[in-house]
Amino acid sequence: MGGNVMKTRAEIFASASVAGGKEFNGPLGKLFDFCDPCDRFGMKTWEKSESEMQRLALNIALAKGEITPEDVGALFAGDLLNQCVGSAYGLHGFGIPYIGLYGACSTCAESLLLASLMVSHKMCNLAAAVTSSHYCSAERQYRTPLEYGAQRAPTAQWTVTGAGAFLVRGFHQEESTLSSGKGKAVVRNCLIGRVQDSGVADAANMGAAMAPAALDTLCRFFKETQTTPETYDLILTGDLGYEGSDILRSLMKAEGYDIDSVHNDCGRMIYDRESQDVHGGGSGCGCSAVVLSADILPKIKRGELSRILFLATGAMMSPDSLKQGEKVLAVAHLLEIERE
């Protein structure tokens, strides 16, 4: 009984992406709504820069959606900083009822999932989902201060400096405007992830630690909905990076699902592997958020994609838990998004 796929009818009707300099210089750089080449966003600390990115992202999304904060019934937000201060300080000025989340890098999917459920069941008319990560605040909190100049492991991923904001509202069949050629991105199904113990204790290989969570969620979804990878144009994971993506594809094959031809990962898309020195690819809450907002949702609306699975994975660990000998736990939440 527990843990079934939940049906939703929620349109992601506006979104915005804010990113840093390295992201601007990547393959998707021109698609982001706002970039600051120096990553500071006018702030004196990296933590405040991250908050400012969230504020900017939600502000731009509200402007695009022609919505005022008073119209938004619930705001779901989270980030990687201790006590999720990136979200709280960045967003409190909007005055929107606030649900703080912690799902590590799965937060983009987690927040969109809850927002979609809420508007689908008419608990409120509009809901927002916002998340972020910042390379500089993440490095000094999770690994070492930048000034230390530590050498990165080959599997280490590069935390994306970016924030994404999404606005969702209930969607009813009769509103479909496909005939007019303008498609809408509608969240049709959601599946909440289960926390998995990966057995991995290497903080420099999060992709490997998170792949089993993506495996669990994907297999549960395929089994319950009786679909296969071929049903979808794209199966998009959040930030498994190069290492984790390869592991997920192998693990899926062992379960009888070949996702190679339809799988991609936001952590593989956001940087250029050859010219940008990011080792294992991109990561962080902001990675999937900005790629989904800037690249994927527009493709759905334009008709270049018609039915996708989006699942963001999060490593539920802390630097202290690893020092105390724990393995990395991970979770992956899934949304099926379809053009209607």
Place this chain on the structure above:
Amino acid sequence: MGGNVMKTRAEIFASASVAGGKEFNGPLGKLFDFCDPCDRFGMKTWEKSESEMQRLALNIALAKGEITPEDVGALFAGDLLNQCVGSAYGLHGFGIPYIGLYGACSTCAESLLLASLMVSHKMCNLAAAVTSSHYCSAERQYRTPLEYGAQRAPTAQWTVTGAGAFLVRGFHQEESTLSSGKGKAVVRNCLIGRVQDSGVADAANMGAAMAPAALDTLCRFFKETQTTPETYDLILTGDLGYEGSDILRSLMKAEGYDIDSVHNDCGRMIYDRESQDVHGGGSGCGCSAVVLSADILPKIKRGELSRILFLATGAMMSPDSLKQGEKVLAVAHLLEIERE
């Protein structure tokens, strides 16, 4: 439009409380389901002790409710530790679909609110809400390691060592068993809090920082539902403590609501002010969770309370954000719980 009271029909049908030695020696000590006088719960680190409390609490709640983990569709959980590892490591073994939350000390209300919404709208049959705090893990993370022997400010609160777990399911009118004399605790209404900037920067006076958030939520609730404090047997805040409770009562009077005769605070109830040296009273996610589970819900079921407001307040700050000159932000989520 935004931020309305949300109607729910959710029965809290089982709950459990796990607490430490100081809590066992307090006025409610005999009511807790399980206590460890040494606060260790068999673990070698305080962080693992906190995880173990969450595991025990959910385990006991499942046993009381005669439910297996497979029957639970969604688990909402969070705690005060960096990256909320108390919840992730404590609960991953149950294999229940997991939504990680961060609402600081408001997490008990936040998790119950989301769980109640979910079962009320039949997104799943059963949902669980679990939260915790631990004096020893909180002190070394937020303030100073215990070994340092720092002197506490008069307004400083004592983080409760405790975990509470709640199981909720949809409740339909026809099921009412009041005629049989056995009441049920039903969540009838919920209101999501808005993040407030308290203007307080003193990390040793969280009660003062959180009172404005409780004020905002309570006033919004009274206005929208057109009720007054007299409508309720009890208005129970989570962990404002002595200082914060006095401030809330004064602030409410200024808004035209006299709550003095019906207000109490879990942080005032859990320790004996005279014999236990806790200065400002109890605090922490676990404070409201164990008091609600062990004291309040049984009183509702027995008929000693028939209609209450429960609102837990959380300070959305981090030690780093205060060092960077930010004020303490706070949020308060509200549930109306009625005997049916």
